[in-house]
Amino acid sequence: MRAVSPLYETRAVGHARQPAYVNAVALLDTTLPPEALLRVLKEIERRSGRRGGRPWGPRTLDIDIVDYKGLTRHWTDRRGGFPRAGARPLVLPHPLAHERPFVLKPLLDIAPDWRHPALKRSARELWRQATKRGQGAVIKRL
Secondary structure: OOEEOOOEEEOOOOOOOOOOEEEOOEEOOOOOOHHHHHHHHHHHHHHOOOOOOOOOOOOOOOOOOOOOOOOOEOOOOOOOOOOOOOOOOOOEOOOOHHHOHHHHHHHHHHOOOOEOOOOOOEHHHHHHHHHHHOOOOEEEEO
């Protein structure tokens, strides 16, 4: 692991009656291909007690790949992010990361020069846009 951001308490996205979440971003090196890395992360979630549920519902742990070596796969700048039904391919970069303050704020702490591989915009630019939407707002640094 090369870097881990501070922890942030953030408002939940989706269903309103959820407690605040704790979010962070980690920068790591891996030789795993992206799909294998995703399988490892999903196994960590499972071992931490995560079970299936409704989309954007409460969960014990949620680990996503925001960016993988600048690759762009299955990515379109679409509202709504993921298809709802069927098997979903790994989308890179994460299809909603650029809209979420709870991703961008910790990302700025450890990779301030990061640029979105598909949008070609800096994390700072995306942070300014995302904070206007209020979705998953950062409450405080822990």
